[in-house]
Amino acid sequence: MEAKELDVEALTDNLPKVQEFVEKHLESFDCSPKTLMQIAVSVEEIFVNIAHYAYAPGTGTARVLVEISGSLPEVSITFI
Secondary structure, three states: OEEEEEEEEOOHHHHHHHHHHHHHHHOOOOOOHHHHHHHHHHHHHHHHHHHHHHOOOOOOEEEEEEEEEOOOOEEEEEEO
16 A cells, blocks of 8 residues: 655645645546546545634644555545
C-alpha cells in the first residue's frame, strides 16, 4: 500500500494545493477523465466544507491522506 499525507491550514485559499496533491498521486494510474473529475469535485466539496465549518470562527489544520492499494488499483482519500 502506498500512502501520502498532506497537512495544510484549512483555508479555501489552500484548495488548489489540496487538489494538486490528490491529482499528483492519481496521475500514474489510468483513471478516466470522468473519474478524475468526480474525484476533483468530491475533494473540493469536502475541503471547502472543512475550511468553512470545522474550525469556525477560527482556523485549524486539515490533513489529507491518499492511500493506493491493490492491483486495480483502489484509492482511498481521507480528510482529518
